Amino acid sequence: MATPKLGENIAREWDEEPRAPELWDALQQLKSDPMAGLDAMLYLAEAGSRLAMVYLGDIYLNAKHGVPKDVQRAELWLRRGAAEGSIEAGLGLAWLLLTSGRTDDALTEYQRIADLHHSPALFALGWQYYKGKDVAHDIQKALYYFERAKAEGHLHAANCIxxxxMRPGIGLASWLRGMAGKxxxxxxxxxxxxxxxxSDTLRSY
Structure with a gap:
C-alpha cells in the first residue's frame, strides 16, 4: 500500500530536515524495537533535529509505541521544537495546551502560528470562537479568522463561512449567499x- 501523501507543511519540514535519513530510520526502528527507536529519536532531538522533537512530543503525548504517556516530556519537546521554528511543533503544543485546560496559552500559540499565515492555525482560532466551548462564543471573531484562513486556501474555513x-434569523439574502457558496x-x-x-487545507488543528 502506498504511503499517504504528507500535508504541505510537514512535507516542507521533512524537505528542510538535515538528518532526514537518520530520522526515517529511527521512525522505522520504533516499530520493531521501540526502546532503541526512542533512544535514536532522543539522540537526534538533542542534536537539534526539529522534526525529531515533533515526533517525540507526539510519542509522549499519545503514548505511542508502548512508551508511557508523559505530558510534561511531550510539552518540553514540543516547546523546544516550536522555539526552533517548527510549525508542526507549535501546532502540537497548542493542542496539548488546549486539551490540558490552558486555553489562553493555547490561543496565544495558535495566534503566533496564525501570524505566519498558516491556515490550520487560523482555522483553529476561528473554530474556538465559533463553537464557544473553551472561549466565549463570538461569531464576528470566528468570521475574522475563517476569512483569513479561507484567503490562505483552507476549505473547511470556507465551508464554515x-x-x-445560513444560520437561522440572518435573512434570506445571506442564506442564499451561503448556499451558493456551499x-x-x-x-x-x-x-x-x-x-x-x-492536505493542510483540510486540517482542523
Whole structure:
C-alpha cells in the first residue's frame, strides 16, 4: 500500500530536515524495537533535529509505541521544537495546551502560528470562537479568522463561512449567499478529501 501523501507543511519540514535519513530510520526502528527507536529519536532531538522533537512530543503525548504517556516530556519537546521554528511543533503544543485546560496559552500559540499565515492555525482560532466551548462564543471573531484562513486556501474555513451565513434569523439574502457558496465549494472539497486527505487545507488543528 502506498504511503499517504504528507500535508504541505510537514512535507516542507521533512524537505528542510538535515538528518532526514537518520530520522526515517529511527521512525522505522520504533516499530520493531521501540526502546532503541526512542533512544535514536532522543539522540537526534538533542542534536537539534526539529522534526525529531515533533515526533517525540507526539510519542509522549499519545503514548505511542508502548512508551508511557508523559505530558510534561511531550510539552518540553514540543516547546523546544516550536522555539526552533517548527510549525508542526507549535501546532502540537497548542493542542496539548488546549486539551490540558490552558486555553489562553493555547490561543496565544495558535495566534503566533496564525501570524505566519498558516491556515490550520487560523482555522483553529476561528473554530474556538465559533463553537464557544473553551472561549466565549463570538461569531464576528470566528468570521475574522475563517476569512483569513479561507484567503490562505483552507476549505473547511470556507465551508464554515457558508454555515454562518445560513444560520437561522440572518435573512434570506445571506442564506442564499451561503448556499451558493456551499454548492460552489463542494466539488473542490470532495475532490481534495478524496485525493489529498492530509492536505493542510483540510486540517482542523
Amino acid at each position: 457558508c454555515c454562518i451565513r 454548492i460552489a465549494l463542494t466539488p473542490r472539497l470532495m475532490r481534495t478529501m478524496f485525493r489529498y486527505p492530509n
